[in-house]
Amino acid sequence: MKNSISRRHMLKTTAAAVAAPYVITSTALGNADTPPASDRITLGYIGVGGRGRSLLTEFLRCRGAQSVAAADPYKSRREAAARMMEGQAYEDPRELVARDDIDAVIVATPDHWHVPAANMALRSGKDVYVEKPLGLTVEQNLEIRKLVKQHSRVFQYGTQQRSMGHCRAACEIVRAGKIGKIHTLHVDAPNGGAGGSVQEVAVPEDLNYDLWLGPAPVKPYTADRCKTPGTYWIYDYSIGYLGGWGAHPLDLLVWACDCDLAGPMTFQGTGVISTQGLYDTVYNWDMTIEMADGVKMTFKPGQDLTKFTGDKGWVAVSRSAALTTASPESLLKTPLADHERLPVSPGHAQNFVDCVKSRQTPVSNIDDAVRSDNISQLCDIAVRTGRKITWDPKREVIVGDDDAAKMLSRPLRAPWTL
DSSP, X not given: OOHHHHHHHHHHHHHHHHHTTSOOOHHXXXXXXXXXXXXXXXXXXXXXXXXXXXXXXXXXXSXXXXXXXXXXXBHHHHHHHHHHXXXXXXXXXXXXXXXXXXXXXXXXXXXXXXXXXXXXXXXTTOEEEEOSSOOSSHHHHHHHHHHHHHTTOOEEESOGGGGSHHHHHXXXXXXXXXXXXXXXXXXXXXXXXXXXXXXXXXXXXXXOHHHHHTTSOOOOOBTTTTSTTHHHHOTTTOOTHHHHTXXXXXXXXXXXXXXXGSXXXXXXXXXXXXXXXXXXXXXXXXXXXXXXXXXXXXXXXXSSEEEEEETTEEEEEOSSGGGOEEESGGGGGOOOOGGGOOOOOSOHHHHHHHHHHHOOOOSSOHHHHHHHHHHHHHHHHHHHHTSOEEEETTTTEEESOHHHHHTTOOOOOTTOOX
């Protein structure tokens, strides 16, 4: 357990001794289902809009956790979240991460804030749960991984399918080699689109727009800029559903096999980038990825699906159990030895809380998060350059294309940094 928890425990113990004979409530003492306050993991939230609010609801149900603070540039959102948890509301996330009584931070901002917000928390000695996709660039992905390891922090990626039993079982079958040598991979993810109003309108009184933009370029506020799907489909803030939805099936791909680590791989394909309206991320993509050892992968819009084909059969896995199939069907009932099993999660939020206490690695770790998100990023670069991109996964660089390599990073608006 990290130092801030030990110090908080000491302060509470000392305060109780000095304050006697004040009454100590049953909530403070805990019971069979609720540990005493000094033994609970304290949580803060950066971003409590739609997804952040859902995560808050999940974490409020977790054993051994106490939610104490929320930060959001929307006043109504942060105040509503603070009421739900009976905690403190902050406009600026820097104030939240400065609190030394917070053990871990849940980041569920728009995509362009994921890594800058998480990195602030990591540098403040806090563990982090980060919603998908990971970074806005490959550079951001590598930087957050460096900080997680440098500060020995617990990291959980918001790819909840790893906490679903049928997804784990399908990935175990593939990783255990039951479909034989893999030669083909296919990934589907829901599509993006065009549109969005470009007409400037007044910023809502409820919103600190400059803070919402944060490290992104300053642009006029429009009715569709700061809400779904704008937050996912505007290139200043995201690479679209290539990453925002692709994160889920690509995460299962790297959980089930290591084909992307075998050696240099190429990315090429097509996609549409609208020149009309506000939304300008890639959609209608059609990607071909050639991996080492002759493995070929396709990535297209469709339902959430990851399909692995080997010389002994295939397995297709989706968050929908009904879409998780195999050929032959008997593959899904293949007995596995204990050493062929993947980690079991009691639920994504609970798994994170448990690992913050135990200092174990959560089910959705930083290394795999970087691998899967980099695939999305490289697909985006290939579409935007219109060229075949070669990636060296060992050195983590684009090979032989200096202009494409420059797209591995983007400048951040001052004063924000990684």
